[in-house]
Amino acid sequence: MAPGATTRARCHNRAPVASVSVPDVAFGGAPASAGAGARPQRPGPGWWAAPLTELPGVGPATARRAAAIGLATIADLAEHLPSRYLSYDAARPIADLADGEEATIRVVLESIAVVPTRRRRLRIVRARVRDDSGTITAVWFNQAYLAGILTPGDELMIRGQVSLRPQRQVTVKAHEVLGAGATAGVHTEGLVPVYRATEDLPARRLREMVDAARPLLRAAPEVLPAWMRARIGLPTRADALVALHFPRNPREPRAGRRRLAFEELLVLQLGLLAVRRHEEHARRARVLRATGALTRAVRDALPFTLTAEQERVLRQVSRDLARERPMRRLLQGEVGAGKTVVAALACAQAAEAGAQAAILVPTETLAEQHIRTLRDLLGPAGVEPVLITGSVPRAERERREMAVATGTAQVVVGTQALLVGGVRFHDLGLVVVDEQHRFGVEQRQALAEQAGSGADAAHLLYMTATPIPRTLALTAYGDLRVSAIRGRPPGRRDIATQWVREEQREDAYEAVRAELRRGRQAYVICPLVSANDAGTPARSAVDEARALAEGPFRDFRVGLAHGAQRADERRAAMAAFAAGETDLLVATTVVEVGIDVPNATVMVIEDADRFGLAQLHQLRGRVGRGEHPGTCLVFGEPAAEDGIRRLEALVQTMDGFRLADIDLDIRGEGSIMGLRQSGPTDLRFARLSRDRQLLARARHVAKAALARDPRLDAPEHVLLAAAVREAFPGMPRLLDA
Numbered sequence: 001m002a003p004g005a006t007t008r009a010r011c012h013n014r015a016p017v018a019s020v021s022v023p024d025v026a027f028g029g030a031p032a033s034a035g036a037g038a039r040p041q042r043p044g045p046g047w048w049a050a051p052l053t054e055l056p057g058v059g060p061a062t063a064r065r066a067a068a069i070g071l072a073t074i075a076d077l078a079e080h081l082p083s084r085y086l087s088y089d090a091a092r093p094i095a096d097l098a099d100g101e102e103a104t105i106r107v108v109l110e111s112i113a114v115v116p117t118r119r120r121r122l123r124i125v126r127a128r129v130r131d132d133s134g135t136i137t138a139v140w141f142n143q144a145y146l147a148g149i150l151t152p153g154d155e156l157m158i159r160g161q162v163s164l165r166p167q168r169q170v171t172v173k174a175h176e177v178l179g180a181g182a183t184a185g186v187h188t189e190g191l192v193p194v195y196r197a198t199e200d201l202p203a204r205r206l207r208e209m210v211d212a213a214r215p216l217l218r219a220a221p222e223v224l225p226a227w228m229r230a231r232i233g234l235p236t237r238a239d240a241l242v243a244l245h246f247p248r249n250p251r252e253p254r255a256g257r258r259r260l261a262f263e264e265l266l267v268l269q270l271g272l273l274a275v276r277r278h279e280e281h282a283r284r285a286r287v288l289r290a291t292g293a294l295t296r297a298v299r300d301a302l303p304f305t306l307t308a309e310q311e312r313v314l315r316q317v318s319r320d321l322a323r324e325r326p327m328r329r330l331l332q333g334e335v336g337a338g339k340t341v342v343a344a345l346a347c348a349q350a351a352e353a354g355a356q357a358a359i360l361v362p363t364e365t366l367a368e369q370h371i372r373t374l375r376d377l378l379g380p381a382g383v384e385p386v387l388i389t390g391s392v393p394r395a396e397r398e399r400r401e402m403a404v405a406t407g408t409a410q411v412v413v414g415t416q417a418l419l420v421g422g423v424r425f426h427d428l429g430l431v432v433v434d435e436q437h438r439f440g441v442e443q444r445q446a447l448a449e450q451a452g453s454g455a456d457a458a459h460l461l462y463m464t465a466t467p468i469p470r471t472l473a474l475t476a477y478g479d480l481r482v483s484a485i486r487g488r489p490p491g492r493r494d495i496a497t498q499w500v501r502e503e504q505r506e507d508a509y510e511a512v513r514a515e516l517r518r519g520r521q522a523y524v525i526c527p528l529v530s531a532n533d534a535g536t537p538a539r540s541a542v543d544e545a546r547a548l549a550e551g552p553f554r555d556f557r558v559g560l561a562h563g564a565q566r567a568d569e570r571r572a573a574m575a576a577f578a579a580g581e582t583d584l585l586v587a588t589t590v591v592e593v594g595i596d597v598p599n600a601t602v603m604v605i606e607d608a609d610r611f612g613l614a615q616l617h618q619l620r621g622r623v624g625r626g627e628h629p630g631t632c633l634v635f636g637e638p639a640a641e642d643g644i645r646r647l648e649a650l651v652q653t654m655d656g657f658r659l660a661d662i663d664l665d666i667r668g669e670g671s672i673m674g675l676r677q678s679g680p681t682d683l684r685f686a687r688l689s690r691d692r693q694l695l696a697r698a699r700h701v702a703k704a705a706l707a708r709d710p711r712l713d714a715p716e717h718v719l720l721a722a723a724v725r726e727a728f729p730g731m732p733r734l735l736d737a
């Protein structure tokens, strides 16, 4: 699915403000801010969402520049958080300054002049400044205009480099004129915020704008009710914003960020829980009780016994199906973990309860694979699954659709087009969606609508092979109940993974040759198809295949498979390897899935630092599938710490969930496994790797809030409810409990 098809449910944390009025004290009591000139106009209703031009000193030109970085309103500016802080100390007396240090002084200007120099392009401004302890000369380079702006008597804050010999002077890095009554510097003193800025709109200008908005920040509308703030120990939103933009110590911004992160996570959890509540309570599903009529036959015909993990998950699913409350469950498990069997047994339970089941997969190719597997699994119970895809000839397709419409087809496999394309079901009781990580919450909602009719809902089981850390699951799939099949897939051998250094390459090749001589096979995986893919020095499959066939593996048969080959050529290469006609298959990640060669026992991965951790884990799963244990040899000289940590993790554990956790730590959630497409993981203030606990508490508090006030319509929750609606724009009736 195209990423563009996903609607993002962003948390803006921005409450509508019609019902909020700014307390007088916010203006009357606030000191005039430095350099801000006139006091702000008293904003009318909606001032929090008012355009930036409402701020004193901000005209249309500045507003346009701000809009270019996404800042349109006061609220936008308030939430444009500093990316870091310059740590300046407080102003010190001139008499205490030491030669060579950088310092801040607070002074009065006595005189100022442009000093000519011999170099034509260089103009120097020199000013004599004083405080109670003494005088010093302040020097600016190439800012001659200052001589026309600064006037004797001005009170200045100056940050600069001090030198006492041969003359006492300070070379100015930053300065500011203090307005009447101002007590502190904005640019030169203490923790000075640095904002993401542009050439047009430098951080200094942003600092001035935020300073001008300071009284508004102090009156920022409060979204969190007092009981929540008390329970978690959080400052008010206003205090958090002030702490972030005008911190007095390094702890303040941390506390402020935590507050905004909590609010963001809470709004997300409220929305997801409300979605779940709606699905579970507003709609009814058919009760699909297991009678054993078909499920027993399916089980009896299995060529293996289910693992304890499979049994556990199956019990959860079976119980869900037997309820009137529609199942909304996500089943996680690595590729090969045995999810399909669980799905097949769920379908059998639906069928024996007299309902139909549909299995949806992302592509027609996968649908064709699935239908074969399901025929094997369900056939012994006399259930004949039906495949409906675009490539089924029209007459045949109509015949099958008729079987679906009359209910003779009990289990149907197809792409999602099955639900959209007007195929009528007689009595659809269960929908299984494979590879669900491509969906966001809004897609799931749309699917749930399609899978039911009005108040009648189908049970939904989503399956994904991408292990997701619990924190991420809570944000991306917080509307679902989650099950996981953990551990090594059944019947798989151990895979010993080794990170091999370049010096040991020859030894490694010898180890591979030894395996090949024993009659086993090996893969060599390269990040690139051919060297001209990129100007980087990574190994390419085409070159590597040639080099290996002529060099270290000249006594063996070397095959080549990559994505730039014609499909039949590639298939032939894979088939030859599968048939044992080649010993060594050099390939790109085209072998990641869909090739199963039990005799292959070794995988060499070149430039492993170029692959993601999940992908490396997936790749090595290609070996150790037969009677012999597997070996994975990874090469790679990562330049960055991140790359080293990834490869070390790969060597240390075979647990895909553990690896996903580590990946989250290393990379942050933004880039993890393409989940970004699913919208709600796109967090502005929270970081899942760092805010695990905060997320758990947000989930908890969200549940408590919905239990107390299901529609969030108590006065203290009104702004929170509005924030939830704003974060889930596609679901306006979300909170209509």
Ligand code: ADP
Binding pocket: 304, 305, 306, 307, 310, 333, 334, 335, 336, 337, 338, 339, 340, 341, 342, 465, 489, 490, 491
């Ligand atoms: P998934 O759908 O999770 O990728 P599958 O259900 O397709 O995994 O199972 C992968 C392979 O493992 C299949 O060949 C399947 O028959 C086999 N398998 C599943 N469960 C077991 C088990 N309990 N014991 C042995 N083999 C199993």
Ligand code: MG
Binding pocket: 335, 336, 339, 340
């Ligand atoms: Mg599968």
